[in-house]
Amino acid sequence: MQPTRRAVPAPTPATAIATATATWRRAAVLATTAGALALAASLPAAAISSYNSGPAPERTEVGALIAVWDDDADPATPDRVDWICSGTMLDADTFLTAAHCTGGWTASEDPDFYVSLDQDVQGALDAAAAAHPADPDAVAAAAGVAGTAHTHPAYPGNSSDSKDIAVVELPAGQVAGRWSFTPATLPAAGLLDALGPRGLDAVDWTVAGYGTQEGTTGANGHPGGGERLQAPLTFSALNNTWLRLGMIEAHGSGGACYGDSGGPNFALVDGARVLAGITVTGDVPCYATNVAYRLDTPVAREFLAPFVDLP
CATH class of the missing domain: 2.40.10.10 (Trypsin-like serine proteases)
Known part of the structure; x- marks a missing residue:
């Protein structure tokens, strides 16, 4: 099974919220999706479904994956920054996410990854963008903690097992220094x-x-x-x-x-x-x-x- 959705297609600048068509690819965050529309920043932020859902401030272990990357292969233009996926803290310094979020990028895009445990990561990125105009690295650092991604080496796997799993290792103590959280509990084998x-x-x-x-x-x-x-x-x-x-x-x-x-x-x-x-x-x-x-x-x-x- 290959993924058909769930990463953000066509991330927009941090000063906007995006809607997107259902177009997907192995790492959908890499390409501009046809039909993606930038909405006014006044649109209320929402996630998950609009029905039978609600805010999750108590889920302090759940965070957002932020990426900074070059999407036009032109070193003279600023890199792009946005949140692209979700994930979970497994211990003080390990963030679990999907392989199609961290893998499949081209060499020219060369993303740097950050993790935020803010309840409103879009708001954090908007505030950072206002404070650090045209400086994507400073925006990402203001909104999150930089880490090193480890994508399953066999991703994208095959039809029986996509190996769609990755972690981001974070500097010791930096996440806990910014947010209070209790790491998630993994299941026992089987x-x-x-x-x-x-x-x-x-x-x-x-x-x-x-x-x-x-x-x-x-x-x-x-x-x-x-x-x-x-x-x-x-x-x-x-x-x-x-x-x-x-x-x-x-x-x-x-x-x-x-x-x-x-x-x-x-x-x-x-x-x-x-x-x-x-x-x-x-x-x-x-x-x-x-x-x-x-x-x-x-x-x-x-x-x-x-x-x-x-x-």
Whole structure:
């Protein structure tokens, strides 16, 4: 399975909020999407779905991935800066996100990555852009903490396992020096298989991230983005690599959309909140299904082992 959505297509300058068409590519943040529209900054920020969703200030471990890159191969023009994906702190200095957020960039784009745990990352970028005009590096540093990305070396994998997982390693103590947070809890090996369909159906599921809203009528735009929100989900299906979660409004669920890539899908298991998977894809208009990359599998655990302590 290759991703069909969930990173922000066509990031706009930090002084604007974007809507985008559902066009996607392996790393959708790399190209300007046809039909992308810049909206006035007065548009209210929103993320996840507009239904059955709400702000997530208590999810202090959930953050936004910011990138600074050259999108025109002209060293005389300023680089571009914007938030592009979501993610989660796994310990004091390790941020988990999706491989299609950190990988697939061209050599000329050569991105630098930053992590922000602000509730309103768009607002932080707007304020930084006003304070540091035409200085993308200063904007990114004001809004986030610089880190080093490690993309799964086998990404984009194949149809049975996309290897769509990455981490950003951050300088010791710098994130905690700016934000208070409690790192997420990873699942034990094979947890989802052990629970089985009946157990997974009984679990309370929550998705969080900074992404845009579901598609609107007409131009099929996806408004909003840049604020950390969360929504309940329902269990749909499980296979060796992916966890599928329902986000249908009539079922009381919300869901993820563009820009929520890499963000957490939490399961409440025996009273403990467990980071079961990360958002990687779903249906194009963002109405029905969220597909998360499982974190309890041997492949995911092997990748994470050098960076974090595994349960």
